[in-house]
Amino acid sequence: MEKRILIVDDEKMIRKMMNQAFSMEGYRVYEAESGEDALKLLANEKAQVMFLDLNLPGMDGIELCREIRKSFPLAVIYALTGYASLYELADCREAGFDDYFTKPASLDVLSRASREAFERLARWQKRDKGLS
Amino acid sequence: MSGIVKPSELTVLVVDDDPVNLEFLKRLIAKTGYRTEGVRDGPACIEAAIRLAPDLILLDVYMPGMDGLEICRILKEDERTREIPVIFVTASEDKGMVQRAFKAGGADYVQKPVNRIELQVRVESVLNRKRLLELALNEKKLQGSLEMAGAVCHELNQPLQVVLGYAQLIRKDLPRDELLDTLEKIQTQIERMGNITRKLMSITRYETFEYMGGRKIVDIHKSSNEKTRREA
Numbered sequence: 351m352e353k354r355i356l357i358v359d360d361e362k363m364i365r366k367m368m369n370q371a372f373s374m375e376g377y378r379v380y381e382a383e384s385g386e387d388a389l390k391l392l393a394n395e396k397a398q399v400m401f402l403d404l405n406l407p408g409m410d411g412i413e414l415c416r417e418i419r420k421s422f423p424l425a426v427i428y429a430l431t432g433y434a435s436l437y438e439l440a441d442c443r444e445a446g447f448d449d450y451f452t453k454p455a456s457l458d459v460l461s462r463a464s465r466e467a468f469e470r471l472a473r474w475q476k477r478d479k480g481l482s
Numbered sequence: 483m484s485g486i487v488k489p490s491e492l493t494v495l496v497v498d499d500d501p502v503n504l505e506f507l508k509r510l511i512a513k514t515g516y517r518t519e520g521v522r523d524g525p526a527c528i529e530a531a532i533r534l535a536p537d538l539i540l541l542d543v544y545m546p547g548m549d550g551l552e553i554c555r556i557l558k559e560d561e562r563t564r565e566i567p568v569i570f571v572t573a574s575e576d577k578g579m580v581q582r583a584f585k586a587g588g589a590d591y592v593q594k595p596v597n598r599i600e601l602q603v604r605v606e607s608v609l610n611r612k613r614l615l616e617l618a619l620n621e622k623k624l625q626g627s628l629e630m631a632g633a634v635c636h637e638l639n640q641p642l643q644v645v646l647g648y649a650q651l652i653r654k655d656l657p658r659d660e661l662l663d664t665l666e667k668i669q670t671q672i673e674r675m676g677n678i679t680r681k682l683m684s685i686t687r688y689e690t691f692e693y694m695g696g697r698k699i700v701d702i703h704k705s706s707n708e709k710t711r712r713e714a
Contacts, residue, residue, distance in 0.1 A: 361640050361644075363641075363644045363667070363671065364640065364643055364644055364647075367643075367644050367647040367648055367651070367667075368647065370651060371647060371650075371651055374651070374654060404694060405636070405693065405694055410694055412694070432635055432636050432639035432640060432643075433632055433635035433636045433639065433693070433699070434694070435697070438694055452639075453639040453640065453642065453643040454639055454642035454643040454645070454646040454647075455643065455646075456646065456650065457646070457647050457650040457651070458650065
């Protein structure tokens, strides 16, 4: 299974930097600059792990996560935020985020998070196969 | 400022040209526990108001030279003394005088002969009003600080994320041209942060926009430096 990561951030430089970092680790990386773009992209492509910026123009990261969860209940979705209160972090949990990271987040932390996410997904798949 | 302030922590400046009246008013005020200071004319009042920053001024209207109304107008024009509430002491039954006293910026007035209880109640009520205003102002200032802090986080964490990420990527073995390209990206982001802090420091008037969760933060791109705006 090809490991695919989606990065949603309205800031181009952040997308490019994360794309480079994850590509170097062998992941296939998709980028979207808004929630609307991300949903369009996900209609055709599949990503197992996603990093969503919370403060997006138009649909915000929390709404986007709720939308994605409807079609991808098993995806591992992380929030990446520049400025969030406890109140919003509670909203994140409720919207279905698996975890959150505050900017600036270390690439070591983000890559560990994606590694663990894929390990978790692999365990789920094994279980699925075992059941069938 | 905390909600509860002891009277002994508050100073009332009493202004009356008549030494007997001055002493009498000072005693009435002191009985309630406030600290008092007394002066006998306008220039002394203005000087003491600046030097002592009293919490309240009890000001006789009829005085030779500068009268109470004029003194009050001067106090209200000076930003160092503008916020000090003034209670006028007047012998006049004239309703026009009462109107002029409020127009000059007075917070309240008492009539001679001064009744002890009435004076104390009015002083207390004016001081309470001032305290509430200060609390509201502090709340507004705090709100402003939070809006500014939000903008700083929002604006700086983006370039910081880019810089941190690229700085970490450099540790991996990048070819020389990619390395130089990455360093240039880092430099661009550092310059961007410099521009943001310069902008933040020059803001004299700001606009906010609604961030997530209905919180407002300063919009540094729409906020401006009044000086440059006037020049523009």
